[in-house]
Amino acid sequence: MELTAILYSIPWDQILIQTINGIVTGMILALIASGLTLIFGIMDVVNFAHGELFMLGAYIGVIVLATTGNFWLALLIATLVVALLGAAIQIVTLRPLLGRDPLTTILATFGVSLILQNYALWQFGPVARKIQEPFTGHFTLFYLEYPWYRLVIAGLSAAIIGGFWLFLKHGKYGIWIRATTQDRVMAQAMGIPVPWVHTAAFAIGAGMAAASGVLFGPLVGVNHTMGLDWVLKAFIVVVVGGMGNLGGSIAAAIFISLLEAYAAIWVSPAQAVIVSFIVLILTLLFRPTGLFVPTPK
Amino acid sequence: MTKRTNTSYWIAFSIVLALLIIAPLVLPEFWRRFLTEILIWGLLAMSSDILIGYTGMISFGHSAFFGLGMYGAAAALLMFSPPNLWLALAFGLVASALIALFVAYFSTRLRDIYFAITTLIFSQIFYVIVFTWTEVTGGENGLNFPRPRLAIPGLFSVPFTSETMHWFVLAVVTASYLILRRVTRSPFGMVLQSIRENEPRTRAIGYPVERYKIVAVMLSGLFAGLAGVLYAVQNRFAAPDFIFFLVSGETVIFNVMGGIGTLVGPIVGAGFFLLMREFLSRLFGDQFPYLIPLGVVFIVMIIFLPQGLLGFARRWLNR
Numbered sequence: 001m002e003l004t005a006i007l008y009s010i011p012w013d014q015i016l017i018q019t020i021n022g023i024v025t026g027m028i029l030a031l032i033a034s035g036l037t038l039i040f041g042i043m044d045v046v047n048f049a050h051g052e053l054f055m056l057g058a059y060i061g062v063i064v065l066a067t068t069g070n071f072w073l074a075l076l077i078a079t080l081v082v083a084l085l086g087a088a089i090q091i092v093t094l095r096p097l098l099g100r101d102p103l104t105t106i107l108a109t110f111g112v113s114l115i116l117q118n119y120a121l122w123q124f125g126p127v128a129r130k131i132q133e134p135f136t137g138h139f140t141l142f143y144l145e146y147p148w149y150r151l152v153i154a155g156l157s158a159a160i161i162g163g164f165w166l167f168l169k170h171g172k173y174g175i176w177i178r179a180t181t182q183d184r185v186m187a188q189a190m191g192i193p194v195p196w197v198h199t200a201a202f203a204i205g206a207g208m209a210a211a212s213g214v215l216f217g218p219l220v221g222v223n224h225t226m227g228l229d230w231v232l233k234a235f236i237v238v239v240v241g242g243m244g245n246l247g248g249s250i251a252a253a254i255f256i257s258l259l260e261a262y263a264a265i266w267v268s269p270a271q272a273v274i275v276s277f278i279v280l281i282l283t284l285l286f287r288p289t290g291l292f293v294p295t296p297k
Numbered sequence: 298m299t300k301r302t303n304t305s306y307w308i309a310f311s312i313v314l315a316l317l318i319i320a321p322l323v324l325p326e327f328w329r330r331f332l333t334e335i336l337i338w339g340l341l342a343m344s345s346d347i348l349i350g351y352t353g354m355i356s357f358g359h360s361a362f363f364g365l366g367m368y369g370a371a372a373a374l375l376m377f378s379p380p381n382l383w384l385a386l387a388f389g390l391v392a393s394a395l396i397a398l399f400v401a402y403f404s405t406r407l408r409d410i411y412f413a414i415t416t417l418i419f420s421q422i423f424y425v426i427v428f429t430w431t432e433v434t435g436g437e438n439g440l441n442f443p444r445p446r447l448a449i450p451g452l453f454s455v456p457f458t459s460e461t462m463h464w465f466v467l468a469v470v471t472a473s474y475l476i477l478r479r480v481t482r483s484p485f486g487m488v489l490q491s492i493r494e495n496e497p498r499t500r501a502i503g504y505p506v507e508r509y510k511i512v513a514v515m516l517s518g519l520f521a522g523l524a525g526v527l528y529a530v531q532n533r534f535a536a537p538d539f540i541f542f543l544v545s546g547e548t549v550i551f552n553v554m555g556g557i558g559t560l561v562g563p564i565v566g567a568g569f570f571l572l573m574r575e576f577l578s579r580l581f582g583d584q585f586p587y588l589i590p591l592g593v594v595f596i597v598m599i600i601f602l603p604q605g606l607l608g609f610a611r612r613w614l615n616r
Contacts, residue, residue: 046410096600103355106413107553108599110546115592122586232421235414270429277422284407284415 013142014265022261024150026254027157031212032230033237033249034161035205040243042181042201044102045094048109050209051231052116057082057210058222059120062129071134075214079207086206090199098195113227120224128221131214153215160211161250164204168246177201236280242290252291255279306613314471321463330531333463335571336470337527339564342551343470343477344520349549350558351481352513353493354408358400358416359548361423362518364540366393366525368427371440371535380445386526393522394515396423401514405507408496417542424540439536442529457530466527470564473520477560480516489513550595556605559614565607 057078064074138145168174179187241252263272369392370385404415427434448454491499555566577587
């Protein structure tokens with residue numbers, strides 16, 4: 001086959017559309033995964049309940065939006081409520097497990113996820129709810145009317161992650177968090193209230209998950225199982241990006257979302273998920289410390 | 298001393314076994330099936346105890362072995378007419394063993410949390426494949442098939458009733474328990490426990506740790522597949538829901554509730570979980586979200602009773 005024929009056979013328009021789609025979902029995923037990686041980095045806890053916090057955020061968004069009609073207020077309240085809930089969960093279930101085998105924390109957060117998921121099913125029923133987009137403008141992209149809102153989500157996620165990064169880099173409590181991540185015992189000796197830093201980090205991670213839930217709500221229906229798919233993807237992202245590595249997680253989130261988006265051109269979206277599974281397995285086999293971290297010396 | 302506790306162990310074992318043999322004769326139909334189901338889920342949980350309790354690896358992917366055992370049995374029961382119990386067993390075990398080999402090869406290179414996540418991801422891969430490959434697996438609806446007869450070629454052949462089903466399951470579970478108990482007390486089992494206690498040291502002594510782990514995952518997957526075959530034969534259907542990772546999660550819950558590293562603990566845990574579920578849904582109705590109170594019990598047990606219900610008897614059971 002000639003080169004031009006090959007070039008013509010590639011669906012460039014679809015690839016461009018899927019690139020944008022991939023970046024949008026990638027930013028959402030990065031927002032979820034950075035909360036997860038923060039929690040893992042600081043206290044070696046793999047938070048199985050992260051997807052449920054995402055889902056609860058979306059539900060609270062639905063409720064606040066229904067009562068006030070203001071999307072941004074819904075975003076703010078959902079973030080705060082879930083952050084408080086996250087703090088409560090950390091104090092009740094994870095604090096007693098501090099110093100035990102890290103594997104027990106997986107079990108505990110798995111228990112939390114079961115409780116939250118079934119609570120949502122019980123409280124809100126199995127029918128998916130919808131969050132109305134705050135604005136409905138479109139622009140033309142080949143044969144599609146592409147909604148502006150999707151690009152706004154990507155921008156907002158990037159802004160939240162950027163703000164979080166600045167906070168970690170320069171804020172007083174951000175420095176506390178980084179110090180605790182590096183050396184828990186030393187941080188304690190320097191007078192940092194380590195248990196409360198853990199609680200705060202968990203709350204921040206939970207709040208970020210909730211924010212992404214509200215932002216993502218308009219694109220898909222909100223239902224009680226939405227957390228499951230996302231927590232799996234976020235796990236993959238966190239492992240591929242290198243556990244506890246913020247920049248790596250963001251890169252991995254976009255990388256994996258792009259791969260899945262391209263795969264979805266040729267196979268059904270349900271099967272496109274397998275692509276990210278394969279990326280994960282290859283990463284674990286060849287670079288178990290993560291794709292986007294410098295090779296450990 | 299050792300001799301006497303050994304005797305008391307076997308006496309207790311015989312009493313429990315005798316009670317389980319008599320049970321279907323006195324229990325009403327519903328509870329008879331319920332008890333059989335506890336035994337099947339118990340076998341699944343017991344198989345994963347080999348990894349959690351004895352090797353120190355938490356598998357979040359046991360649903361894959363269980364589900365593939367189900368689908369293997371389904372293939373045999375649908376392909377051959379009349380359906381044959383032993384072919385179903387053979388197919389289910391081969392399917393789960395192959396899957397277990399595949400999963401074990403990749404996942405045992407990783408430890409702790411990474412092992413848990415990898416097994417979880419593998420089970421989700423099989424879930425997606427089974428769910429989307431509708432022509433072969435029936436997709437979301439799963440497969441229905443006839444129940445085989447309980448037969449030994451040349452000796453006898455009877456259709457399964459709920460009593461014979463129970464005895465058959467009981468026989469398989471008891472045999473599996475005795476085999477697994479023997480395995481955990483063998484030199485091989487000792488190496489597994491040594492990996493749990495101190496992996497670098499085990500490697501330093503000269504044991505090929507990776508190979509031991511692969512065999513442990515395969516052994517565990519094989520018995521999980523056996524549980525899948527039993528479940529398929531009892532319920533006459535296979536569905537992708539059983540490959541979904543919530544089943545793996547429940548398996549881990551059974552283990553933690555009953556007491557890891559005891560083999561019988563997981564069966565007790567399965568019984569406790571299923572009885573609580575039944576009790577709650579009778580008390581508050583079918584729609585009651587029973588996993589909320591059970592989840593609370595689970596978390597409380599992790600914090601305050603990490604040894605599980607049978608933890609106090611662990612040394613005695615492993616003597």
